Amino acid sequence: MDEWLNKKDLEFREWMLDERRRLGIDRAVKAYVSAKETALQKMPELEEMRKEVRLIKEESIRKMPELAKAAMDAIIDLKGMAYLAKDAESAQEIFKEVVGRGKLVVKSKSLTSEEICLNEALEEAGNTVYETDLGEFIIQLRKxxxxxxxxxxVHxxxxxxxxxxxxxxxxxxxxxxxxLVSVAREFLREKFCTADVGITGAxxxxxxxxxxxxxxxxxNARFVSNAPPIHIAITGMEKVVPTLSDAFKVVQVLPPYATGVLMAAYVSLITGPSKTADIEKTxxxxAHGPKELHLVLLDNGRTEMAKSPDFREALYCLRCGGCMYECPVYRILGGSFGNNYFGGIGIIWSYFTRGPEGVAAAINACTKCRRCKAVCPLEIDVPKMVETLKSRLVRDGYSHPRHREIMESIAKNKNPFGLER
Ligand code: SF4
Structure with a gap:
């Protein structure tokens, strides 16, 4: 564990000195902050709406298992397929089963798919996977x-x-x-049209x-969910809300906080596989869209999170990413600290979805400035959760070796500097 923590420290130091990474993040933060401010000024009604969304999320997480079941039943009634995957491994198995081998797969951005290391699993099974979101495509090419x-x-x-x-x-x-955008557009166009399977998030x-x-x-998500004959969507159980009108409220709140636009360019609503009854009402x-629709709902620690009064709030996260751009540590280090969720909220998510090792080093980077809570549309108290998790990690033996030295010195010498009295 100590060796791993020291390795992480070195990695952080490397990132800190990486000027190119800093340049990319600096440019993106400036563009985001000014776009978001303009969007919020133009939409004063967001203030009320974000509070409504918080209430919707509170109710949805309280009823998470029932809502997940209701969503799955509704999709099966529509002749789609729905699955509840208890962990990353079982989610991978579902995908391998549906996709098969030797297939061309196009994907749109999905953090949940990254949580389960889906690309790696599909490639190991002999498939070719193309990310089609421009940012993901760049990252995929750069490994x-x-x-x-x-x-x-962004880096x-x-x-x-x-x-x-x-x-x-x-x-x-x-x-x-x-x-550069045209290059990606030209390269990926043919992939959309020839892919066997399209995978999106939700x-x-x-x-x-x-x-x-x-x-x-x-x-790109429209192409991915519409052109190939099979569409598989994957998302966390926490993303299910009771009704269409609840979902529309989330749709209105997310884009201004995520990218500083009043509304996203595209919102696709998919209710069952493509169908027609135009010939003899059969x-x-x-028809023109996918013949098969599959929804994979992922648990992977979410049920445990929902049961925990200390960490339940993390499930309200809309994944707008606003708190990351505003985080002083993120601005310097960027990155995910080796996990697939980012910033303070990412620490909580990584702990529940990947375990304690991955977060034990990163959690000490938090400066406790509390800015993430101040800018969060749902006012999620990330700093409080980070502090609680820190205590839990220390209790479970995941403290940093330097911190242990300091604690030992205080106990022995009554000072943190390792000096005998
Ligand atoms: S915690 Fe961060 S990513 Fe999640 S909703 Fe709040 S600001 Fe957005």
Missing amino acids: EKPSHIINPS VPREEVAKTFSQLLKREVRPDING NVVAAKTGTIFIIENEG IVYG
Whole structure:
């Protein structure tokens, strides 16, 4: 454990000195903060709406198992397939079973799929997987980990993207942002049309109707969920809310806080597989959209989180990412500290979904400035959860070796400096 913590410390130091990473994050933070402020000024009604969404999330988490079941029943009634995966491994098995081997898979951004290491599992099973969200595509080509939940390649400046695309196309690509977007568009277009399976996340699911909501700006999730003959959506159980009108409220609150837009460019609502009854009123599945629709709801620690009065609030998170941009530590270090969830809220999520090792080093980076709570649309008390988790980690033997030295010195010498009295 100590060896691992020391390794992490070195990794943090490397990130801190990585000027290119800092440049990318700096540019993105400036653009985000000013766009969000403008959006909030234009939508004063958001103030009331975000409070309503908090109440919706409180109710949804209280009823999480019942709502998950209701959503699954509704999807099965619509001739879709629905699964509840208790952990990452069982979720991977479901995907391997549905996707099969030797398939071309296109994916839109999904943190839940990263939580279960889906790409690795599908590739090991002999499939080819393409990320189609631009940021995820860049990260996939660079064999890196995302550094933000909404903008995964936020740490990669345009000059680096140009180098990556030059290697992909084996010709020089200039660091012009418009040109770089066109490169990805041209490269991925053919993949959408020839893919066997499309995999998306879901930002919210309405239990009563079994409707899956996908919010995005690029338009890639529309292709992914519509062009291939099979669509599989994966999301956490906490994303299920009771009704369509509850889900629409989440849809209105999320985009201004996530990207500083009044509304996302695209919101897809999917209620069952594609079908037609235009010939003799006979229902045929798979008209222009996918013939098969599968929803995988992931537990992987969420039930435990929901039962915990100390950490339940983490399940209200909309994954807007706003708290990360505003976090002084994130601005310097960026990254996920080796996990797939980011910032203070990410520490809590990583603890429940991946275990204590991954968060034991990162948790000490928190400065307790409490800014994450102040900017959170749902006022989630992340700092309080971080403090509680820190105590739990120390209790369970996951304290940092330097901290142990200090504690031992205080006990022995009555000072933290290791000096004998
Ligand atoms: S904790 Fe709040 S600000 Fe941070 S990602 Fe979640 S909803 Fe957004």
